Amino acid sequence: MSVMVWIEQNNNGPVGNSFEVLGKAKEVAAALGTQSVAVLIGGDTANVEKVRSYGADVVMTVTSPLLASYRLSAYVKALRKAVEAAGATVVLMAATVRGREVAAMLGSELEAGYAPDAIDLRVEGGKLVAVRSVYSNNILADVTFSSPVQVVSVRPRSFPMPEPGAASGEVKAVDAGLSEGDVKEQVVEVKSTDTGEVSLTDASIIVSGGRGVQQDPAKGFELVAQLANVLGAAVGASRAAVDAGYIPYKHQVGQTGKTVKPDLYIAAGISGAIQHLAGMGGSKIIVAINKDAEAPIFEKANYGIVGDLYQVLPALTAEFKKRLGK
Amino acid sequence: MKVAVLVKQTPDTAELPKISADDVRSGKVKATMVINPWDEFAAEEAILLGDRYDVDAVAISMGSPDAVDALKHALAMGIGAAALVDNSGVTGADMWTTAAALAAAVKAEGAELVITGKQSVDDNSGAVYAGVAARLGWPLVSAVSKVVEIAGGRITVERMVEGAQETVSVPLPAVISVGKEINEPRYPSFMGIRKASKANIPATPAASLGVASGSGKTQWTNIRKPEERKTKCVIIDGATVEEKAAKLADALLAEKVI
Numbered sequence: 001m002s003v004m005v006w007i008e009q010n011n012n013g014p015v016g017n018s019f020e021v022l023g024k025a026k027e028v029a030a031a032l033g034t035q036s037v038a039v040l041i042g043g044d045t046a047n048v049e050k051v052r053s054y055g056a057d058v059v060m061t062v063t064s065p066l067l068a069s070y071r072l073s074a075y076v077k078a079l080r081k082a083v084e085a086a087g088a089t090v091v092l093m094a095a096t097v098r099g100r101e102v103a104a105m106l107g108s109e110l111e112a113g114y115a116p117d118a119i120d121l122r123v124e125g126g127k128l129v130a131v132r133s134v135y136s137n138n139i140l141a142d143v144t145f146s147s148p149v150q151v152v153s154v155r156p157r158s159f160p161m162p163e164p165g166a167a168s169g170e171v172k173a174v175d176a177g178l179s180e181g182d183v184k185e186q187v188v189e190v191k192s193t194d195t196g197e198v199s200l201t202d203a204s205i206i207v208s209g210g211r212g213v214q215q216d217p218a219k220g221f222e223l224v225a226q227l228a229n230v231l232g233a234a235v236g237a238s239r240a241a242v243d244a245g246y247i248p249y250k251h252q253v254g255q256t257g258k259t260v261k262p263d264l265y266i267a268a269g270i271s272g273a274i275q276h277l278a279g280m281g282g283s284k285i286i287v288a289i290n291k292d293a294e295a296p297i298f299e300k301a302n303y304g305i306v307g308d309l310y311q312v313l314p315a316l317t318a319e320f321k322k323r324l325g326k
Numbered sequence: 327m328k329v330a331v332l333v334k335q336t337p338d339t340a341e342l343p344k345i346s347a348d349d350v351r352s353g354k355v356k357a358t359m360v361i362n363p364w365d366e367f368a369a370e371e372a373i374l375l376g377d378r379y380d381v382d383a384v385a386i387s388m389g390s391p392d393a394v395d396a397l398k399h400a401l402a403m404g405i406g407a408a409a410l411v412d413n414s415g416v417t418g419a420d421m422w423t424t425a426a427a428l429a430a431a432v433k434a435e436g437a438e439l440v441i442t443g444k445q446s447v448d449d450n451s452g453a454v455y456a457g458v459a460a461r462l463g464w465p466l467v468s469a470v471s472k473v474v475e476i477a478g479g480r481i482t483v484e485r486m487v488e489g490a491q492e493t494v495s496v497p498l499p500a501v502i503s504v505g506k507e508i509n510e511p512r513y514p515s516f517m518g519i520r521k522a523s524k525a526n527i528p529a530t531p532a533a534s535l536g537v538a539s540g541s542g543k544t545q546w547t548n549i550r551k552p553e554e555r556k557t558k559c560v561i562i563d564g565a566t567v568e569e570k571a572a573k574l575a576d577a578l579l580a581e582k583v584i
Contacts, residue, residue: 010489070492073465097487101468104456108422113543116451133552136447138342139350140550147543184465188482188493199488205584231584249506250486255339256363256447256506264583274343281555285583287574288559301559303577305570315571320584323575 003029004037004088005056006079008099009070011192013047014040016161016202017094019054021154023162024121025092026055031123032090038169039082041075043068045173052167059169060086064176070098071185076105078176083110085174088149090128092121095153103153113145115152128152136255137278156201157261198234200253205264206280208236208253209246212269212290212309217246223313224268230320236260236280238270254279266316268309272297289313327476327498329383330437331372331405332428332455333365335396336448347549353417355448361396364443366511367504369400371473372441374509379476382406386431388424390414394527401522402514408525409435413532420542421449425457427535432458434530439481440501444469455503465496471507 005022008015022038029036038056040048045061052059062078079102083091091106093099095117107114115130122129130143130152200206207228213220221235228235236258237251253260255275265283269290270276277300280286288301289312298304305312320326337345337357349355361369372383385400387393388411397408411427413419432440440459445452452468459466472484474493482495483502514522560577564570578584 010487012489015488071494072467097469097485100452101456101466104451104453105460105466107453108425108457108460111422111543114421114451114453115544116453132450132546134448134450135337135345135350136339136342136450137552138345139347140548140552141350141546142548144545144547145543146545184496185467186495188495190493191491192489193486193491194489201488255342264578264581275339277555278343281552285578285581286557287578293561298559298561300555300557302557302581303574304559304561305574306561307567307570311567312571315567316574319568319571319575323579324584 001032001034001089002037002086003032003034003090004039004083004086004092006039006041006091006093006099006102007051008094008096009040009042009047014050015094015096017096017156020157020159020161021092021094022054022056024159028090028121028123028128032126037086037088039079041067041078048171049167052169052171053164054162055165056169058086059171060174061171062174062176064178066178066180066183067176069187069190071183071187072101072105073185074178074183075102076109077178077182079106080109081174081176083149091149091151093153095155099153103151107151110149111147112149112151113147115143117155118143118152119155119158121152121154137259155259198232200234200236200251200258200260203234203260203262205231205233206236206253206260206262207231207233207266207268208238208270209241209268210238210270211240211244213241213246214244217244220269220309221247223310227266227313227317227320230317230324230326238273238276267297268313270297271295272300327379327381327439328435328437329372329375329381329439329441330432330435331365331368331383331385331400332440332442332458333369333385333387333396333400334362334446335359335387335389335393336362336446339363339447342447347551350549359392359395361399362443362446364445364447367506367508368441368443369403369405370509370511371504373404375473375476384409384435384437386411386428386435388413388427388532391529397527398522398525399514401525402518403512404518408527410527410529411532411535412529413537416532416537416539418540418542419537420544421451421453422457422543423537423541425454426461427532427537428454429458429461430535431530432462438499442503444503444505452503455501459501462499464499464501466501467494467496468503470502470504
């Protein structure tokens with residue numbers, strides 16, 4: 001028995017969201033009276049010390065040249081080896097694009113109960129319970145399991161990022177037992193789309209624009225981006241702004257876009273349609289900037305400025321530049 | 327080549343906010359039901375592949391007999407045929423039992439490629455198609471944003487992950503899930519709707535494909551609405567916009583969110 005977390009890696013090393021999950025996994029393991037195990041899969045073990053510093057009881061490595069770049073079938077096979085070696089009964093990972101497909105494949109192959117994109121975890125009567133947000137964030141449900149192994153992918157920012165400390169966990173290498181013939185995927189090319197901008201799902205601050213920029217959309221989103229830049233924030237948008245072609249879909253927040261949970265969400269020119277609120281209602285502090293004092297967004301906001309975003313945004317950018325010494 | 331498009335009938339997204347916990351508990355959701363919006367991208371991609379390759383597309387759905395409406399939408403868009411896996415009377419099944427039944431239906435159709443939306447707007451799982459791939463032993467590529475090429479028994483696609491765009495090639499048969507970036511789904515034409523309304527859609531009972539009641543590995547309990555955000559909005563006043571900006575900065579710094 002053990003609680004296992006797959007530590008996803010990309011070009012920049014381990015993905016931060018994986019450590020959020022590991023932090024919670026240690027609590028779950030303690031409540032179940034068992035060990036926490038972090039699993040690092042890849043071409044080498046370069047990041048093992050970094051992973052150890054997040055305090056798992058055991059860090060397992062599954063290393064092979066065949067695992068140098070991410071390929072779903074190879075990674076699922078490697079993870080299954082680790083699950084077997086550790087006798088893992090709970091397998092957790094961050095609900096990124098890769099995490100969600102790995103978790104689903106693993107769950108299906110093991111005929112294990114799977115809770116996708118969970119927002120909370122707890123142990124009740126010695127059993128794991130996962131909380132899911134379903135119907136596009138309009139319904140919550142507790143998921144209980146009736147399978148010996150339980151798989152959960154966890155929505156980014158559901159748990160706080162733990163602080164690294166002294167590395168103490170034991171390192172164990174597990175043989176991947178892979179041959180190229182086992183792996184169906186060929187990776188033709190990987191292009192970084194990392195433009196240095198903060199991603200919406202990782203952001204602790206988001207500045208979003210909506211239909212209110214229609215008078216001059218390019219200028220409006222430039223002002224949104226300038227404030228975001230000063231605050232180290234990600235740029236978001238309402239569906240109305242995306243559908244109007246003001247900004248690409250990857251910025252969309254809401255029911256058919258991304259679900260976000262920043263500490264601070266600044267909504268500029270967003271009226272606050274219920275579909276938008278479904279995606280950002282979990283933000284700690286919401287600031288609304290809108291010309292229309294009656295806009296529904298003010299009912300959900302902690303602070304509001306009634307005014308023209310073309311004036312308010314530059315004033316805020318200038319003010320924060322001053323305050324933050326930028 | 328036969329392409330199977332997996333579609334689900336789901337509530338209209340505009341009506342999702344009014345769905346009650348009781349609706350979900352009873353399984354009788356009181357909302358206008360439509361084709362899952364993500365699956366429209368899958369249907370569109372199958373039609374577009376028909377313009378590039380020799381493709382026969384079939385839409386498959388597992389659901390109640392009412393789910394034929396979602397299949398008819400796919401037909402009206404231009405998908406050639408449709409099949410229903412009728413799950414009436416089955417309770418307590420989960421994503422893997424659904425996947426097993428759909429995998430059997432895909433096999434019965436002789437499809438070599440499965441295309442579906444990245445997730446449904448009700449269960450939000452994005453897991454059933456992985457189960458289909460696992461049951462069939464086919465490779466899976468999720469979050470596909472472009473089908474680059476189908477040639478030499480392989481399909482090459484681009485897909486989006488956090489911070490990168492990957493180009494991946496897998497042997498056929500295969501399963502892909504698609505996102506919003508891949509295309510712009512067409513509206514069904516009047517002729518398409520007329521043709522779809524007359525279509526004969528065969529239904530196979532889910533039980534005959536191995537779906538048994540109560541065979542799920544997970545259960546939903548304590549189904550509830552999320553707590554409403556209760557805030558009292560402080561409207562920042564000031565003589566000038568600069569003064570308002572300064573007051574807001576004070577407040578946000580005091581909240582320790584900056």
